[in-house]
Amino acid sequence: MAVSLAASPARPRGGLQALPGGIFLAFALIPIVALLTGDTYLVSLGSRVMIFAIAAVALDLLVGYGALISFGHAAFIGLGAYAVGILSVYGITDALVSLPVALAVSAAYALLTGVVCLRTSGVYFIMITLAFGQMAFFTASSLAPFGGDDGLTIAARNTLAGFPLLRDERAFYYVVFFCLLGTYVFCRALVASRFGRVVRGAKENPVRMATIGFDVYRFQLATYVIAGALAGLSGFLLANATEFVSPAYMSWQRSGELIVMVLLGGLGSLDGAIVGAAAYLLTEEWLSGFTEHWKVIFGPVLVLVVLFARGGLIGLARDLVRRFTRG
Amino acid sequence: MADAVLHLEKLRKSFGALVVTDDLTFDVMPGELHAVIGPNGAGKTTLINQISGLVAPDSGTILFAGRDISALPTHARAELGLARSFQVSSILPGFSALENVALAVQSRAGSSFRVLGRAAAEAALNGPAMAALADVGLAERAQIPAGELSHGEKRALELAIALALQPKVLLLDEPMAGTGREETARLVEVLRRLKGRFSVVLVEHDMTAVFALADRISVLIYGRILASGTPAGVRADPRVVAAYLGDEME
Numbered sequence: 001m002a003v004s005l006a007a008s009p010a011r012p013r014g015g016l017q018a019l020p021g022g023i024f025l026a027f028a029l030i031p032i033v034a035l036l037t038g039d040t041y042l043v044s045l046g047s048r049v050m051i052f053a054i055a056a057v058a059l060d061l062l063v064g065y066g067a068l069i070s071f072g073h074a075a076f077i078g079l080g081a082y083a084v085g086i087l088s089v090y091g092i093t094d095a096l097v098s099l100p101v102a103l104a105v106s107a108a109y110a111l112l113t114g115v116v117c118l119r120t121s122g123v124y125f126i127m128i129t130l131a132f133g134q135m136a137f138f139t140a141s142s143l144a145p146f147g148g149d150d151g152l153t154i155a156a157r158n159t160l161a162g163f164p165l166l167r168d169e170r171a172f173y174y175v176v177f178f179c180l181l182g183t184y185v186f187c188r189a190l191v192a193s194r195f196g197r198v199v200r201g202a203k204e205n206p207v208r209m210a211t212i213g214f215d216v217y218r219f220q221l222a223t224y225v226i227a228g229a230l231a232g233l234s235g236f237l238l239a240n241a242t243e244f245v246s247p248a249y250m251s252w253q254r255s256g257e258l259i260v261m262v263l264l265g266g267l268g269s270l271d272g273a274i275v276g277a278a279a280y281l282l283t284e285e286w287l288s289g290f291t292e293h294w295k296v297i298f299g300p301v302l303v304l305v306v307l308f309a310r311g312g313l314i315g316l317a318r319d320l321v322r323r324f325t326r327g
Numbered sequence: 328m329a330d331a332v333l334h335l336e337k338l339r340k341s342f343g344a345l346v347v348t349d350d351l352t353f354d355v356m357p358g359e360l361h362a363v364i365g366p367n368g369a370g371k372t373t374l375i376n377q378i379s380g381l382v383a384p385d386s387g388t389i390l391f392a393g394r395d396i397s398a399l400p401t402h403a404r405a406e407l408g409l410a411r412s413f414q415v416s417s418i419l420p421g422f423s424a425l426e427n428v429a430l431a432v433q434s435r436a437g438s439s440f441r442v443l444g445r446a447a448a449e450a451a452l453n454g455p456a457m458a459a460l461a462d463v464g465l466a467e468r469a470q471i472p473a474g475e476l477s478h479g480e481k482r483a484l485e486l487a488i489a490l491a492l493q494p495k496v497l498l499l500d501e502p503m504a505g506t507g508r509e510e511t512a513r514l515v516e517v518l519r520r521l522k523g524r525f526s527v528v529l530v531e532h533d534m535t536a537v538f539a540l541a542d543r544i545s546v547l548i549y550g551r552i553l554a555s556g557t558p559a560g561v562r563a564d565p566r567v568v569a570a571y572l573g574d575e576m577e
Contacts, residue, residue, distance in 0.1 A: 194439045194446040201430055204419040211379060211417075212492060213405035213434040222440070 016318055019271050020184070027177055031170050040169065044241070045285065047173050049278045050180045051237045056261045056273035057183055058230035063259065064268030065191050066223055067203040071126045072113075072133025073258050076106040076228040078140060078250030080235025085152045085245035089145075095158040095166070095236075102236040103229045109136070110228025114221045133255055140247040151246025158240055166240055176237050180274070183230055187270055190226070199223050264305055266312030275313050331390075332357045332526050333378070333409075333496050338387035340373060340550075347373045348384065349550035355496060360518075360527040362537045365547035366571055371530045372414055374547070375500045378528070379411045380404045392495060405434070410494035412485040414501040414530075420474025424465055424484055427473050428456035431491035459491040460484075463517050479510035486517065496526045503533045515539055534572070538562070546571060 027050060034042040055077050062068040083102035092098065113132040120128055146152045157166040166172045190196045202209045202216040209216050239245050248254070257280065265276020283301070287294035309316040331354035340348040347370040355361045363371055376382035378389060380401035389397045396404050419427050429452040433439055436452065446452065460466050463483040468476060473484060482502055489497050502518075503511045515536045518527070522540065531537050537544065538558050545555040546567050553571075554564045561567055 190442050192445045192447065193443055194433055194441040194449075196442070197426070197430060197433070197446045198439050201419050201422065204421050205417060207381070207401075208413075208417045208419060208488075209430075210401040211381075211405055211411050212431045212488060213402050214439065215400070215402045219439070 016271070016314065016321060019314075019317075023271065023274055024177075024181060024184075027180070031173055043169050043173050045281075047169075047176045047237075047241050049281050050176045051234050051241060052258070052261065052281060053274040053277040054180050054183050054237070055231045055234035056258055056265070056277040057180075057187055057270055058227040058234070059258050060262050060268065060270055060273040061187055061190070061223055061227045061230075063262055064270075064272075065196065065203065066199050066220060068118075068220060068224065069126050069259070070117075070129045070224075070227070071252065071255050071259070072129035072131075072136075073227070073231055074252070074254035075133040075136035075250045076110060076231030077235035077238060077254070078136060078245075078247070079106040079109055080232030081239035081245040081249050082140060082146070082152075082235075083232070084158065084236055084239035085154055086146055088154045088158075089152070093156065093158055094162065095160045098158055099233075099236050102232045106232025106235065107225050107229040110225045111221070114224035114228075118217055118220050118224065130252055130255070133250065133252055137247050137250040137252070140250055147246070149247060151244055151248070154239060154243045154245065157243060172240070176241075179233060179237060183233070184270060184274070187230075191270070195219065195222070260302065264302065264312055266314030269314050272312050272314040279313060330357070331355060332392055333528070334390040335378070336388045336390065338374075338377060338384050338389070340370075340377060340382065340384045347550050348377065348387075351387070351550065351552060353545065353552065355526045355528055357526055358523045359542045360522055360529060360540055362529045362531060362541035362544045363547055364531065364534070364537055364544060364571065365553075369547045370550040371547055372500055375411060375498050375528070375530060378498055379409060405492065408492075408495035409498070410489040410492040410496070411498035412489050412500060412502055414504055416478075416481040416485055418473045418481060418484055418488070420472065422473055423470050424460060424473050424476060424480075424487075425453060425456055425469040427484060428459050428487050428491045429453055431459075431488045432456050435492055456487075456491055459487040462490055462521070463487045464513060479506045482506055482510070482514065483517075486514070490521070494525055496528065498528045498530075500530050501532060502529070503531055503536055511536060 027046065030046040031043050034040055055073065059070065059073045062070050080102040083105050084098045087093070087098045087101060117125055117128045117132065141149050157164070157172070160166060166175060191200065198209065198214055198219045202214070202219060206216050235249065238249065261276040261280045262273050263276070264279055265274065266272030283298060284294065287297055305312065311318065333355040335351060335353040338348050338351045351374070363374065365371055373382060377384045380399060384397070388395055391404070391407060391409060396407065419430070422430070426447060429446070432452045432455045433446065457466060457469060460469055463486050465480060465483050465487060468480060473481065476484060482504070486502060503514055506514065511533060518540055529537065529540065541558050543556065544558055544561040546553045546561060548570055554561055554567050556564070562572065
């Protein structure tokens with residue numbers, strides 16, 4: 001009985017058990033590599049990758065585990081970033097204030113819009129999340145006191161309880177690192193929990209979930225708010241990384257890029273979202289070194305990945321591991 | 328009448344010009360197995376859908392344990408103790424058989440807003456789920472993804488999910504649909520063993536199963552109840568034989 005009671009894992013990783021450890025070890029070592037090679041740009045690039053990875057992991061909660069294809073995810077990043085920017089205009093520059101405000105604002109916007117969006121599904125859900133995303137974008141564009149279209153330069157990074165911790169590039173990097181690690185561990189626990197099982201069940205068969213007594217809507221709304229708040233965290237970090245906020249952070253193209261990151265890495269594994277964010281941003285970095293029309297090259301590559309690696313890069317890696325361990 | 332656990336009063340539903348439920352009044356007593364038979368298109372599945380809340384009736388009321396549930400959403404009816412199975416298996420194909428049932432146990436246990444702890448490893452959920460699987464003979468197949476089960480096993484899994492909810496009333500929409508003779512016999516045996524624990528509304532085309540299990544049979548034709556009574560009474564009713572059983576019993 002004891003053996004048969006051990007239920008199967010939510011999603012077997014299939015030979016890639018070491019992947020999360022590998023990912024975080026690599027991120028932890030980047031500043032040391034940068035120190036040895038003297039390439040300081042590596043550190044800020046790494047921060048940028050991890051900041052978007054936080055938003056991508058949050059989006060994977062929605063798309064990969066809930067089948068909720070949100071096309072307005074960038075709005076929450078923008079809200080988190082604007083919280084930092086607008087507060088700094090009023091002289092409030094401590095993370096102890098701006099971080100909770102960033103999280104609260106993005107969570108509140110997720111709650112208010114989620115109440116409406118989650119009444120719909122499928123293509124309608126995609127369109128309405130896009131609409132709310134654009135609403136945030138145009139609102140930010142019209143905020144003349146805070147830079148309007150041009151965006152808003154932040155005088156200096158936030159302090160942490162008065163200490164200028166984030167102003168050191170390497171310290172900032174590790175703050176971002178622990179934010180990503182925390183996000184990952186939290187989401188990993190979430191999807192395996194009772195709560196997460198209801199969300200995953202609703203993705204598979206919402207009618208069945210209702211007939212066994214689950215109000216699927218409440219669970220999806222809670223997930224939407226969590227994902228929004230995590231994107232707000234990403235926005236808080238992004239504003240501090242660039243010392244600048246702009247409506248472009250919330251554009252629908254940005255939302256599309258986040259979906260591409262999650263698809264590229266592989267849906268519904270959380271690991272895939274991080275790998276996808278890294279692959280997307282590093283490819284962008286690399287290709288844009290050759291030509292400013294780098295998307296002409298990147299587009300076909302993406303088509304090939306979607307066509308031939310349905311599980312994204314994670315799926316591809318899993319297939320390779322399987323082939324090697326068999327042969 | 329007053330102590331019926333489920334009572335439908337003048338229920339009416341039409342799809343355009345087609346009246347599928349026509350002023351239907353119907354009740355189920357505690358512990359009773361009430362079978363609904365009738366030709367295809369008689370409105371049996373639509374009736375089950377209205378009781379479980381997936382289809383809204385045009386008029387009429389549904390009383391469940393004395394309470395008007397006509398306006399409640401599906402999940403709220405399930406919480407009150409109204410479980411159902413589907414004619415076409417409705418399971419979570421990517422979840423193991425055990426997890427399919429454990430989710431039903433979790434629903435009954437409440438507290439699904441817990442975000443910590445691995446749900447798949449909770450003995451408090453897996454124990455009752457295994458018991459329900461054992462009830463329908465699926466204990467050996469607990470770890471198999473539900474989508475990979477055979478058709479008959481999926482039918483049994485539907486039943487296990489419903490059992491795990493420990494319902495007051497169980498709505499079974501053609502539980503034997505598409506199963507082989509042996510599997511049908513096994514499902515009949517399971518239902519016979521469980522009879523009396525809760526009330527059952529059984530919609531079924533397999534007359535052997537219906538007459539073996541039912542306390543009462545109602546014959547539904549064009550959304551109306553043509554006849555209702557004990558199995559022996561219904562079998563002998565000339566109107567029923569002419570309209571329906573004549574073909575089915577050959």
